[in-house]
Amino acid sequence: MTVFERIKETAKLRGTNLKNLAKQVGLSENAIYSWKNKTPRTDNVQAVADVLGVSVDYLLGNTDKMHSNKKDENVPIDLDKVLSEEGMAMFDGQPLSDEYKKALLAMLKTMKGND
Numbered sequence: 790m791t792v793f794e795r796i797k798e799t800a801k802l803r804g805t806n807l808k809n810l811a812k813q814v815g816l817s818e819n820a821i822y823s824w825k826n827k828t829p830r831t832d833n834v835q836a837v838a839d840v841l842g843v844s845v846d847y848l849l850g851n852t853d854k855m856h857s858n859k860k861d862e863n864v865p866i867d868l869d870k871v872l873s874e875e876g877m878a879m880f881d882g883q884p885l886s887d888e889y890k891k892a893l894l895a896m897l898k899t900m901k902g903n904d
Contacts (some may be wrong), residue, residue: 804884
């Protein structure tokens with residue numbers, strides 16, 4: 790599997806497409822598509838890996854483990870922010886729909902009010 794194919798597959802698993810991914814990374818809309826025929830710059834692969842939450846080694850095919858290279862994996866996540874904003878939130882390997890995210894946010898706010 791090529792770097793391009795790994796990125797495309799991972800983006801799909803994360804509930805996004807390559808154009809949106811490129812925008813999130815700060816690349817032109819079609820930049821990642823060009824990687825079908827040319828080798829991407831290292832800093833661009835790192836930026837894509839960071840947005841997708843996987844290691845560069847995974848995207849390069851050096852490992853089949855999707856783990857992130859980030860050392861601070863115990864950083865708290867603001868669920869209010871994750872569930873309120875557009876973008877990717879996942880559960881059990883599947884992206885959550887906007888409806889599910891809104892329902893979870895409403896449930897959490899209700900539970901907080903019952904303290």
